[in-house]
Amino acid sequence: MDRKPAFYEQVVRVTHVYLGPAADRFIVRQVHNHLHKEPDELSREDLSKLIDWIRVAVSFLTDDSELVEEYTDELERLARGETKV
Amino acid sequence: MGGRSVTDDIRSLQDPITVAEVRAESEALFRSIGDGAIATDEFGHITRINPTALDILELTAEEALGQWFPRIIHILKSDGTALPLIERPIVRMFLSGQAISEKALYVTKNGHTVPVSITVSPIILDDRPVGAVQVFRDITIENEVDRMKSEFISLASHQLRTPLSTIQTYAHMMDEDYMGEMNDDQRRALHTILTATNTMNELIGMLLNIARIESGSIAVNSKRLNAANVIQDVIKQLSVNASSKNITLKFQPPRQSVWLKADVLILKEILLNLIGNAIKYTQLDGTVTISVAGRANYVRFTIKDTGIGIPQTAQEKIFGKFFRAQNVVRQETTGTGLGLYVVKGLVSTLHGRVWFKSEENKGTTFYVSLPKVYDSTDRNE
Numbered sequence: 001m002d003r004k005p006a007f008y009e010q011v012v013r014v015t016h017v018y019l020g021p022a023a024d025r026f027i028v029r030q031v032h033n034h035l036h037k038e039p040d041e042l043s044r045e046d047l048s049k050l051i052d053w054i055r056v057a058v059s060f061l062t063d064d065s066e067l068v069e070e071y072t073d074e075l076e077r078l079a080r081g082e083t084k085v
Numbered sequence: 086m087g088g089r090s091v092t093d094d095i096r097s098l099q100d101p102i103t104v105a106e107v108r109a110e111s112e113a114l115f116r117s118i119g120d121g122a123i124a125t126d127e128f129g130h131i132t133r134i135n136p137t138a139l140d141i142l143e144l145t146a147e148e149a150l151g152q153w154f155p156r157i158i159h160i161l162k163s164d165g166t167a168l169p170l171i172e173r174p175i176v177r178m179f180l181s182g183q184a185i186s187e188k189a190l191y192v193t194k195n196g197h198t199v200p201v202s203i204t205v206s207p208i209i210l211d212d213r214p215v216g217a218v219q220v221f222r223d224i225t226i227e228n229e230v231d232r233m234k235s236e237f238i239s240l241a242s243h244q245l246r247t248p249l250s251t252i253q254t255y256a257h258m259m260d261e262d263y264m265g266e267m268n269d270d271q272r273r274a275l276h277t278i279l280t281a282t283n284t285m286n287e288l289i290g291m292l293l294n295i296a297r298i299e300s301g302s303i304a305v306n307s308k309r310l311n312a313a314n315v316i317q318d319v320i321k322q323l324s325v326n327a328s329s330k331n332i333t334l335k336f337q338p339p340r341q342s343v344w345l346k347a348d349v350l351i352l353k354e355i356l357l358n359l360i361g362n363a364i365k366y367t368q369l370d371g372t373v374t375i376s377v378a379g380r381a382n383y384v385r386f387t388i389k390d391t392g393i394g395i396p397q398t399a400q401e402k403i404f405g406k407f408f409r410a411q412n413v414v415r416q417e418t419t420g421t422g423l424g425l426y427v428v429k430g431l432v433s434t435l436h437g438r439v440w441f442k443s444e445e446n447k448g449t450t451f452y453v454s455l456p457k458v459y460d461s462t463d464r465n466e
Contacts, residue, residue, distance in 0.1 A: 022171065033181045052213045057179035059129040061170055063153035068128065
């Protein structure tokens, strides 16, 4: 299992593009509430489970469905290990 | 014999049910919910809205269906101030993954505000969130009844206090022999009157606090406070009560000053109730220990006593209105059962948390955690 804190940082970096300064807090809350884990324990497998929750949460912050899809596609690539640090 | 037989019923259960029938049934169910109900898909678009919701929001189905939920459903905080998108119940529900219930104001299409009680839950299909359902009801009448109830309690309490203070003044004057000397029987009777008027005064104070808490009309004036100073003030106020039972009131000061931003009057009322209770329910020669500790985001007050404790069976109800545990009722007849209810309300007003650990006949420890820097826009998470 990937347990590198760097992975969490990658998720925040991707999220920052879409949510700006709220990115860190947004992902921390998702990890705490849905996975009951600390951010530095986030793994690729965890991210796959989180993406559906992230999609619906972001969908209530913007009505741009394409943007939401683009963001969650990025996260899915990250979960599959296709995005470089 | 006419009508359907059991065999008919069994047969009907075996009939193939079409998707259209199931859909029609669930649609009918949704439409017949007495409260307003709105369902959305995973992109926040409204997929269903029932007639009650349309009625409350002054919308037509055509105006609502397919629309992005936040665009069509305008919401404000209960006090009429703006609610940021990220603080909306539906967003917070997806952030937390838990159903959320709270009160807010909806703004209708025609600009009217309607107080509503909202419950929003995720729709989960095959372990995946695929949308949300929000159920809400108009609480205009409930709010009005609450307001009238609080107004009545407040008015009645003020009206009761005036004659009571006259009784207390004259009783004290008599006790000081201003009206001539009294014999022992008369003095005992007078002390009973004084005790009863003190209890009544305390009860009226509690009722006033409850009226303010329940109406949400407590004014919070937050200032930077040194927690130790507030505790010492409260201890000074209660020292007579403690010494009358030979109870040691011990304050363990923190190694470094602990500062927080809170309303000093509310904080004192919380501590007065908790330390006062600790003294009241601790036997002669016992000890009440108070301490405070500062953490990164909050300050924790701890009030520990060596008293009679809270029975296991009473622990769930201890913060309820007018609740008194059986062991307390046996020992002390003058309590109101309102102190901890008030404490909970006041702590919540300061966006804090109160909880306890207790063992009967061994003692109780109450904890109050308050945000270090409190302001009206902060939420305690």
